[in-house]
Amino acid sequence: MVTPRARLLGYGRRFHPIGLGFALVFFVWSMTPSLLPRVWYLQGVASGLSLVTGYGIGCLLAWVVRRCGVDPQWSERTRRVGWWILAGAALVLVPVFLVLGSWWQQIIRDLVGVPRAQRSFYLLVLLIALVVALALLAIGRGLRAGTNRLTRLGRRYVPGPVARLGAVTLVVLLSVFVLDGAVHRGVLGVAERSSEVADQGTAPGVVQPGLPERSGSPASNEAWDTLGREGRTFVAGGPSAEQIETVTGAPARTPIRVYAGRESADTVEGIADRVVAELERTDAFDRRVLAVVTTTGRGWVNANVAGAFEYVAGGDSAIAAMQYSFLPSALSFVADRETPRLAGRALFEAVYAAWSARPEPERPTLVVFGESLGSYGGQAAFASGPDLVARTDGALLVGTPNFAQPWGEITADRDPGSLERLPVVDAGRHIRFASRPDDADLPGPWQFPRVVFWQHASDPITWWSFELLLREPDWLREPLGPDVDPGMRWLPFGTFWQVTLDMVFSADVPSGFGHAYGPEAAQLWADILAPDGWDEAATHRVQNALAGTASDD
Structure with missing residues (x-):
């Protein structure tokens, strides 16, 4: 025995x-x-x-x-x-x-x-x-x-090498089929169905808005219960005109927030058309600034970035967003990278067409923003950095994933001598990168339109890529960012698994680190929009007003 x-x-x-x-x-x-x-x-x-x-x-x-x-x-x-x-x-x-x-x-x-x-x-x-x-x-x-x-x-039927090759091929194909088919699609299907059920709920403290400037209100064509959990949170949130006036000390208007949920149409193009209809209903094209936002997987918008935009714009603003999936960002990040691109392109093109149809003197300033998958999806509407500059009046793209384009091309084509984590592009003429808001202050002139890529040196969402397996990236070869442990070193395979696991709780850190982007957005919006009479004291007041108001997807 x-x-x-x-x-x-x-x-x-x-x-x-x-x-x-x-x-x-x-x-x-x-x-x-x-x-x-x-x-x-x-x-x-x-x-x-x-x-x-x-x-x-x-x-x-x-x-x-x-x-x-x-x-x-x-x-x-x-x-x-x-x-x-x-x-x-x-x-x-x-x-x-x-x-x-x-x-x-x-x-x-x-x-x-x-x-x-x-x-x-x-x-x-x-x-x-x-x-x-x-x-x-x-x-x-x-x-x-x-x-x-x-x-x-x-080997009973063919020579040994042929049998071995056929066996390996068959096992690989079966493994891919099981992972990509039975397991991959099955898990996604269950996740989407459960997420759809969860999407019917409403976050604590969120109530239906009564203002006509908001989707989901009694005056809206978008029913409150079709907006999804994150959509309801978005349209019910944000500063009021009175709050903006108190913080900025200047007259303000009630900000417009329009939104359409995943249930409102069968295609992303259909959802985008409903968002444009809401913009028309609220007279959003008569506001001074109009922002097009691509959300994360299930429709989340960073409350700090959105609120800071409205404060800096004095409430004379409109934000257009939509939900394109029921999946949380983590699952979309891994399994569905195509839908965010389709949604980002569809929403921007729909808004851009309506915006372009107006006489040029009557058009509002057109900006875009998005975070994480929202930044990735939103960039799909633009072929390159120059195209982004040519077709918008500004952008704030936050925590961009490493696989996003044209972010990747812009970073790769950075000016010689500049860092991968903080690239300098064309001496900062239009496009600038920032980990801290002050990073956008470069020596040369910053012309309009102004585009900012906001990315922390410690954000694993931005720096994760399969290249970490076998190649040391420039951002680890160069001087590390102030928010990264100076003892971090690239190790083949090991660093890939470390950064992969870093992504799990990357937003569960204080603002200014990892994937947590907070009230500092006020300073970047002030740089991008450059409102008359704005000063550093106003930025600090907005940051204080925003502190602690955001939630994460």
Whole structure:
């Protein structure tokens, strides 16, 4: 009878020592600082992913070496010594870096102003990492076993190499089908249905507006219950004319906010047309400034950015937005990147057509803004940076994902010597980048229209990309931003998993860090709109009025 100890030893012998050595190195790397503080269980997941990645790389290198004809036959004594060295290294390095990792996380928490966490929880990081790594390894071994069985079956009918190639191809295709089909679409379907149900609710404290300047009001063509949870929050929020006058000390108007929900039409073009109809109904084209906003997945608009815009515009403004999905931003970010682009293009083009139809002297100042997926989707209406400048009177694009265009092209074509995290484009003539509002103050003249890309150096949404797997990006090679731990270094594969997990709670940090963009928007809007008589004191009053009013998607 096989004892549990013998079974455990047998299982342990199935691991390749070279793979385990690489796994140990990758585990150590995973504990180093990243962009944002991570809770202990997310650190465990990041370490587990790094651990299994290291093991796979080690096994792959050992296989390549053997295929090249190098297959040393070590003696039993040498093997035993090697295992003891590996075990000793693990017994030293694992606890040391668990302690160092917990200490580094406390430093990052201090940097971003987050309360310190209980360090003892880091003892569980190793357990979670092992569970994650072993589960993924079991899946990998299962796929390999399936491939081997198919290969043996295929050898009955075709030569061995052909059988192996066919087996690998079949397993890959089946895996893609399962992930992209049965699981991917099934999970998305369930998520969308559950999100649609949740979308019927209304956030606490949100009540139907009575002002005709708002969609969802009794005077609106858009019924209150069709706007979606985030749409109802948006149209019911924002400063009143009286609040704007109190803060700015100047006469103000009631800001216009128009919105159409996902249920209002079958296509994004149909929803956009309903938004334009609301603009016409509220006489929004007679206001001084009109903003077109592409929302995040389920229709969220950053209350700080929207409110700051209305304060700086003195309420003589209108904001047009719409909901294009029931999915939360996280799921849209991963699984549906096409709909935000379609929605951003449809809404801007519909508003732009109505705006262009008016005599030029009667047109309001036309600006665009959006955050995260909203910035990504909104940019789809423009072919390039010059096109954005040519067809708008200004823009504030916040927390742009790394895969967005024309953001990527603009960043890549930055002036020589400027940083990737703060590019300078054409000496800042029209387009400027800012992590802090003062970053937009460049030496040269800033001509109108003015466009600002607002992105924190510690925002993983902006800096995550698959290129992190194998290539050190410029933003890590260059001097790091003031909100990034100076100990952060690029590590192959490891940094990718760190930044991936940083995204999970990237908005759960104080404003000014990560993916949390707050009242500082007032200064950027003041730069973009440049209202007459505006001064720094007015900006500070707006920031104080906005503090603590925003909610996150």
